[in-house]
Amino acid sequence: MNWEVIITWLPRLAEGAMLTLELVGIAVLAGLILAIPLGIARSSKHWYVRAVPYGYIFFFRGTPLLVQLFLVYYGLAQFDAVRQGPLWPYLRDAYWCAILTMTLHTAAYIAEILRGAIQAVPPGEVEAARALGMSRWQTMLYIILPRAARIGLPAYSNEVILMLKASALASTVTLLELTGMARTIIARTYLPVEIFFAAGLFYLGIAYVLVRGFKLLERWLRVDACQGR
Helix, strand or coil: CCHHHHHHHHHHHHHHHHHHHHHHHHHHHHCCCCCCCHHHCCCCCCHHHHHHHHHHHHHHHHHCCHHHHHHHHHHHHHCCCHHCCCCHHHHHHHHHHHHHHHHHHHHHHHHHHHHHHHHHHHHHHHHHHHCCCCCCCHHHHHHHHHHHHHHHHHHHHHHHHHHHHHHHHHHHCCCCCCCHHHHHHHHHHHHHHHHHHHHHHHHHHHHHHHHHHHHHHHHHHHHHHHHCC
């Protein structure tokens, strides 16, 4: 193992790791915002309300992220309406295409997580809220969604880790995130083992911090719930 080479290229790998964190952070937060109405609609008792989110979730969960990324990055440019539209300055940029694809992809998974969490809320809590005179939307906002957040947090944390690993696919559209930077360095040094080993350590470090952060958040939410009682 050539440690000298690893130490030499650590700053460049750190730059790639920062871009990876940026991509994942924006995607999972924007995906969560998009997933909330999708998850609520997905848990509806009316089939016509569930239909659109079901189709969306089915498509993005049923096709690989790499295919979706290629469709956005290479496919949208085939349409004149897109090239002449106001969003073209963003859609021709690999950075925004990666964020858009990752956001749409993870939103489908988070929406399904939220749907399961909403349906797992004890019916007695909902009935108690309605008995106190809360409207349907008040019950959803103050009772169901906070309870569902606690129930779905472990699955959401797993989705964040999965998106961290999936972010490596952004290197296929020329982005120099962690994996893309590692491949660029390997093309110069011809030392794939050392560079990929260092990149793997970065991924492990980021994953460890995320896991510990979510563990602390889960513990805080449990304590907060107990104090509320």
